[in-house]
Amino acid sequence: xxxxxxxxxxxxxxxxxxxxxxxxxxxxxxxxxxxxxxxxxxxxxxxxxxxxxxxxxxxxxxxxxxxxxxxxxxxxxxxxxxxxxxxxxxxxxxxxxxxxxxxxxxxxxxxxxxxxxxxxxxxxxxxxxxxxxxxxxxxxxxxxxxxxxxxxxxxxxxxxxxxxxxxxxxxxxxxxxxxxxxxxxxxxxxxxxxxxxxxxxxxxxxxxxxxxxxxxxxxxxxxxxxxxxxxxxxxxxxxxxxxxxxxxxxxxxxxxxxxxxxxxxxxxxxxxxxxxxxxxxxxxxxxxxxxxxxxxxxxxxxxxxxxxxxxxxxxxxxxxxxxxxxxxxxxxxxxxxxxxxxxxxxxxxxxxxxxxxxxxxxxxxxxxxxxxxxxxxxxxxxxxxxxxxxxxxxxxxxxxxxxxxxxxxxxxxxxxxxxxxxxxxxxxxxxxxxxxxxxxxxxxxxxxxxxxxxxxxxxxxxxxxxxxxxxxxxxxxxxxxxxxxxxxxxxxxxxxxxxxxxxxxxxxxxxxxxxx
Amino acid sequence: xxxxxxxxxxxxxxxxxxxxxxxxxxxxxxxxxxxxxxxxxxxxxxxxxxxxxxxxxxxxxxxxxxxxxxxxxxxxxxxxxxxxxxxxxxxxxxxxxxxxxxxxxxxxxxxxxxxxxxxxxxxxxxxxxxxxxxxxxxxxxxxxxxxxxxxxxxxxxxxxxxxxxxxxxxxxxxxxxxxxxxxxxxxxxxxxxxxxxxxxxxxxxxxxxxxxxxxxxxxxxxxxxxxxxxxxxxxxxxxxxxxxxxxxxxxxxxxxxxxxxxxxxxxxxxxxxxxxxxxxxxxxxxxxxxxxxxxxxxxx
Numbered sequence: 001x002x003x004x005x006x007x008x009x010x011x012x013x014x015x016x017x018x019x020x021x022x023x024x025x026x027x028x029x030x031x032x033x034x035x036x037x038x039x040x041x042x043x044x045x046x047x048x049x050x051x052x053x054x055x056x057x058x059x060x061x062x063x064x065x066x067x068x069x070x071x072x073x074x075x076x077x078x079x080x081x082x083x084x085x086x087x088x089x090x091x092x093x094x095x096x097x098x099x100x101x102x103x104x105x106x107x108x109x110x111x112x113x114x115x116x117x118x119x120x121x122x123x124x125x126x127x128x129x130x131x132x133x134x135x136x137x138x139x140x141x142x143x144x145x146x147x148x149x150x151x152x153x154x155x156x157x158x159x160x161x162x163x164x165x166x167x168x169x170x171x172x173x174x175x176x177x178x179x180x181x182x183x184x185x186x187x188x189x190x191x192x193x194x195x196x197x198x199x200x201x202x203x204x205x206x207x208x209x210x211x212x213x214x215x216x217x218x219x220x221x222x223x224x225x226x227x228x229x230x231x232x233x234x235x236x237x238x239x240x241x242x243x244x245x246x247x248x249x250x251x252x253x254x255x256x257x258x259x260x261x262x263x264x265x266x267x268x269x270x271x272x273x274x275x276x277x278x279x280x281x282x283x284x285x286x287x288x289x290x291x292x293x294x295x296x297x298x299x300x301x302x303x304x305x306x307x308x309x310x311x312x313x314x315x316x317x318x319x320x321x322x323x324x325x326x327x328x329x330x331x332x333x334x335x336x337x338x339x340x341x342x343x344x345x346x347x348x349x350x351x352x353x354x355x356x357x358x359x360x361x362x363x364x365x366x367x368x369x370x371x372x373x374x375x376x377x378x379x380x381x382x383x384x385x386x387x388x389x390x391x392x393x394x395x396x397x398x399x400x401x402x403x404x405x406x407x408x409x410x411x412x413x414x415x416x417x418x419x420x421x422x423x424x425x426x427x428x429x430x431x432x433x434x435x436x437x438x439x440x441x442x443x444x445x446x447x448x449x450x451x452x453x454x455x456x457x458x459x460x461x462x463x464x465x466x467x468x469x470x471x472x473x474x475x476x477x478x479x480x481x482x483x484x485x486x487x488x489x490x491x492x493x494x495x496x497x498x499x500x501x502x503x504x505x506x507x508x509x510x511x512x513x514x515x516x
Numbered sequence: 517x518x519x520x521x522x523x524x525x526x527x528x529x530x531x532x533x534x535x536x537x538x539x540x541x542x543x544x545x546x547x548x549x550x551x552x553x554x555x556x557x558x559x560x561x562x563x564x565x566x567x568x569x570x571x572x573x574x575x576x577x578x579x580x581x582x583x584x585x586x587x588x589x590x591x592x593x594x595x596x597x598x599x600x601x602x603x604x605x606x607x608x609x610x611x612x613x614x615x616x617x618x619x620x621x622x623x624x625x626x627x628x629x630x631x632x633x634x635x636x637x638x639x640x641x642x643x644x645x646x647x648x649x650x651x652x653x654x655x656x657x658x659x660x661x662x663x664x665x666x667x668x669x670x671x672x673x674x675x676x677x678x679x680x681x682x683x684x685x686x687x688x689x690x691x692x693x694x695x696x697x698x699x700x701x702x703x704x705x706x707x708x709x710x711x712x713x714x715x716x717x718x719x720x721x722x723x724x725x726x727x728x729x730x731x732x733x734x735x736x737x738x739x740x741x742x743x744x745x746x747x748x749x750x751x752x753x754x755x756x757x758x759x760x761x762x763x764x765x766x767x768x769x770x771x772x773x774x775x776x777x778x779x780x781x782x783x784x785x786x787x788x789x790x791x792x793x794x795x796x797x798x799x800x801x802x803x804x805x806x807x808x809x810x811x812x813x814x815x816x
Contacts, residue, residue, distance in 0.1 A: 309670070312669065313628070320623045327620035386603060390598070392569075393569055393598045396623070
């Protein structure tokens with residue numbers, strides 16, 4: 001009983017702390033945004049040329065799928081900070097000294113994550129009611145049919161996401177930006193597989209697909225099996241069919257509940273890796289040296305009087321910008337293992353030397369995902385390391401330090417992706433080269449703007465990875481910032497976007513400087 | 517060299533409504549060490565954040581050598597050294613790289629920066645661990661790298677908030693001596709709860725309470741105000757509780773003959789003997805007088 005009480009209060013306090021932050025409003029706004037895009041028809045669920053009649057079963061199922069497809073991705077990044085926050089606030093050290101077990105802690109954190117994600121699902125559930133009433137084409141509102149998909153599909157999916165977020169936070173390798181990138185690829189691979197196999201996946205995609213496709217084939221045997229949750233101005237459905245929902249048998253419910261059990265298992269498993277805020281374990285992952293011996297080795301203290309501080313000449317300081325860029329560059333690149341540079345160099349050489357154009361572009365694409373964790377620190381580093389007061393109280397923090405960060409980011413883009421740039425230059429392919437250059441300006445600028453405004457590296461890591469995947473990797477028109485699927489329009493668009501983002505970064509930093 | 521704070525105020529909009537952290541605050545500073553004293557939440561950090569251009573005053577003006585900081589914050593930033601109470605470091609950089617970075621941000625040329633960093637690392641006793649990543653530094657070592665950072669640009673205005681927090685006694689004494697040495701030709705604002713640090717270094721003291729300036733005077737003047745009101749009184753242990761109810765007690769030590777109580781009062785209790793006032797006594801006296809005046813004013 002005591003354990004349940006501890007679990008409840010741990011989750012409750014963590015949830016309340018999150019709810020009372022402004023970022024929670026953004027989380028709800030994201031869910032509301034999804035609902036709005038569905039309402040106006042930008043996000044739709046279609047089976048070939050069919051869509052379901054907007055009755056409770058269809059609306060509930062569609063909103064559930066939208067929720068699981070988007071919230072399990074974006075929501076993961078939104079909640080993957082609960083253990084980190086306890087570390088940053090030093091509250092973790094206090095918690096570590098209590099009798100609370102590691103498994104209760106990880107379960108409590110997963111429960112808090114789940115509550116946040118469930119709040120987002122609730123927004124979609126309310127939106128589903130509004131959507132059905134507004135469309136008024138599928139009869140009366142049936143709360144049971146409308147809400148059942150949320151309860152039996154969306155919530156178990158959120159439970160898995162919540163627990164996986166805790167697991168990632170407890171594993172040293174997955175805790176940071178690498179974990180954010182790995183999650184994206186793991187998630188998108190899983191999504192793809194569940195869509196193909198139609199298994200009882202935790203996202204519910206295969207679960208609904210199998211049943212909806214079966215129902216439609218009974219009505220129209222010529223239906224070819226297309227099933228898509230699509231975004232954007234694609235061809236809208238021209239036909240409708242009646243979907244009466246899922247017959248929630250006990251066997252089905254057990255099948256869905258197994259995901260809740262798996263989520264609890266993952267949260268419990270996380271406890272094995274959770275080091276209870278042990279600074280020695282933290283230090284071992286962060287630094288190769290132990291923190292203590294240096295103090296022991298301290299040299300005999302010299303009297304102050306024997307140490308002379310040479311007065312500084314106050315000289316003109318306008319020419320120090322290049323030094324500042326070099327310093328920012330060093331700050332960006334410091335702390336990576338030797339193999340990081342080796343891979344970056346390999347990608348540079350490969351994108352220069354690979355003869356086949358398609359393969360070369362693929363390699364060049366990887367050359368620009370490789371520094372994602374370097375760019376993602378731009379603009380957010382001061383908040384992350386709590387150096388704002390030191391940096392922002394220096395002269396020209398806005399008109400010198402911020403541009404220096406930007407220039408350093410562009411240097412990283414040009415250096416890592418330079419293989420393709422040189423190749424385009426040698427080949428005299430000027431339109432492609434200008435497209436590539438626009439990309440080299442755009443990527444670090446996006447990172448800087450998101451970093452400045454969010455104070456976190458995660459928004460860029462999540463957005464950029466997604467953008468990179470659909471743009472340079474899958475050549476979706478307009479999304480390819482590398483200029484491979486190029487057009488004059490996209491070059492101009494990315495240059496304009498760069499200017500807009502640079503302005504946003506400037507204004508964002510300006511708002512953070514009290515006197516700016 | 518002159519810093520003038522004129523009727524400065526800072527209004528915060530919190531969840532529980534508006535709160536004035538500082539109100540109608542005026543102070544004029546010339547070279548020397550100003551010890552900033554006051555209870556928790558008195559507005560000391562807000563005041564330092566305003567002067568350090570971290571936050572903007574809601575009302576009033578702050579001028580540095582005639583330049584209004586609202587209009588030209590870089591006038592003071594160029595000559596400012598600031599050590600906040602809470603600050604972070606870049607864990608993958610070593611001490612030299614960290615200071616080189618801030619030297620570049622502060623606009624120092626390479627040669628001056630190199631020499632200055634060498635001297636500062638000697639000064640803060642970190643020369644031996646200069647190549648070690650800051651992520652492995654102890655709290656005291658981080659505090660010392662913060663001190664070095666604040667002194668990088670040879671500041672004319674040095675603002676240090678709880679600078680000796682986390683330092684061992686030896687380093688604390690070194691830092692006090694350093695502040696005294698530095699104070700000759702610059703303005704130093706030292707905020708701390710450690711009254712002995714202020715006692716050892718401050719040429720002037722500003723006492724803040726409830727966002728208002730309670731007193732601004734040399735330490736001797738504050739001490740004079742408390743003189744004749746500090747007593748030592750030996751009482752049995754059992755009477756300590758009652759004494760605490762009745763008098764403002766600044767210290768109590770148990771000895772063989774009873775508890776030696778140090779108290780502040782207009783008139784001596786029977787058997788108490790007068791003792792010389794310390795700065796801590798003067799601080800308590802000043803605050804209690806201020807609070808009594810406030811209570812009186814509210815009652816009217």
